[in-house]
Amino acid sequence: MSTIPFVIAVHGGAGTISPDKPNEAPYHEGLQAALRAGAAVLEAGGSALDAVQAAVQSLEDCPLFNAGRGAVYTADATHEMDASVMDGSTLRAGAVAGVNGIRNPVTLARTVMDHTSHVLLIGEGAIRVAREHGVEMADAEYFHSEERLAQLERVRAQGAGVTALDHSAQAMTDNGAPIREDGKFGTVGAVALDQHGNLAAAVSTGGLTNKRPGRVGDSPIVGAGIYANNATCAVACTGTGEHFLRACVGHDIHARMAYRGESLEEAGEAVVHGLLKEIGGSGGLVSVDAKGNVHMPFNTVGMYRGVFRQGGQPQSYIFRI
Numbered sequence: 001m002s003t004i005p006f007v008i009a010v011h012g013g014a015g016t017i018s019p020d021k022p023n024e025a026p027y028h029e030g031l032q033a034a035l036r037a038g039a040a041v042l043e044a045g046g047s048a049l050d051a052v053q054a055a056v057q058s059l060e061d062c063p064l065f066n067a068g069r070g071a072v073y074t075a076d077a078t079h080e081m082d083a084s085v086m087d088g089s090t091l092r093a094g095a096v097a098g099v100n101g102i103r104n105p106v107t108l109a110r111t112v113m114d115h116t117s118h119v120l121l122i123g124e125g126a127i128r129v130a131r132e133h134g135v136e137m138a139d140a141e142y143f144h145s146e147e148r149l150a151q152l153e154r155v156r157a158q159g160a161g162v163t164a165l166d167h168s169a170q171a172m173t174d175n176g177a178p179i180r181e182d183g184k185f186g187t188v189g190a191v192a193l194d195q196h197g198n199l200a201a202a203v204s205t206g207g208l209t210n211k212r213p214g215r216v217g218d219s220p221i222v223g224a225g226i227y228a229n230n231a232t233c234a235v236a237c238t239g240t241g242e243h244f245l246r247a248c249v250g251h252d253i254h255a256r257m258a259y260r261g262e263s264l265e266e267a268g269e270a271v272v273h274g275l276l277k278e279i280g281g282s283g284g285l286v287s288v289d290a291k292g293n294v295h296m297p298f299n300t301v302g303m304y305r306g307v308f309r310q311g312g313q314p315q316s317y318i319f320r321i
């Protein structure tokens with residue numbers, strides 16, 4: 001049986017990343033490790049779904065990115081993490097929101113998809129599924145970070161109701177207006193096409209620094225921060241979550257391709273530089289279509305991202321190329 005060349009793409013957040021930042025190497029290492037983790041699954045003939053999960057788990061384990069171990073703090077100095085997976089071959093999806101103490105939230109999202117009849121579980125109910133299915137937990141010490149706490153203090157000092165996106169934090173007022181322009185968003189995501197022609201996507205995040213407890217962004221919302229459909233594409237987003245929710249970014253890209261016949265690139269450019277920007281949203285996404293085209297648009301200065309094609313080497317980028 002003939003197989004299709006696989007491809008996987010990942011992101012580690014977007015934003016106004018300073019080009020003179022002294023040490024970019026660890027970010028490249030983190031992105032390339034994730035690409036290798038996903039590619040190992042695909043190389044062995046595994047599914048796009050398993051590959052994106054493996055890639056996102058790798059990024060969750062890296063403290064540089066705002067997901068899993070590196071998750072940012074809420075206004076209560078706690079962690080509330082969101083994650084999702086979607087299988088483009090079946091349109092099945094699993095997601096969790098507001099979970100704490102889960103080492104790899106993306107694994108729990110996959111568990112919700114595989115072992116419950118639901119798509120999205122929140123808080124304690126999601127954690128109960130983790131306990132029932134032996135999903136690995138981690139104590140507060142694992143998620144503790146002096147740097148992240150300092151980040152929380154800096155954002156708190158900017159006033160009540162101000163939140164910020166990782167990595168260097170674009171602070172926003174309660175109505176979502178940015179009050180600083182040096183923001184970077186640290187959510188992680190992955191999309192893949194496997195050798196059998198199936199597409200999948202996965203996303204994981206700690207959300208916003210100083211967010212209100214209970215706030216949920218786009219990352220675990222099917223059609224907003226994530227979408228996958230073998231007929232068109234797989235999409236994983238990062239950026240100002242409230243805007244990505246309002247623009248239904250993931251599904252809009254799919255719909256433009258399905259109903260208007262747009263290419264992956266045309267659809268992604270129209271959404272990221274069109275509607276999303278018009279309503280004040282900033283960020284980007286990684287996407288792949290059923291032919292293996294990859295598109296990684298962003299309307300910020302940079303986006304941590306990378307791609308690995310069968311037979312090639314992992315490539316990672318931060319700024320425009």
Ligand code: ASP
Binds near residue numbers: 186207241
């Ligand atoms: N989109 C994420 C959220 O709003 C944040 C990010 O991309 O860093 O929760």
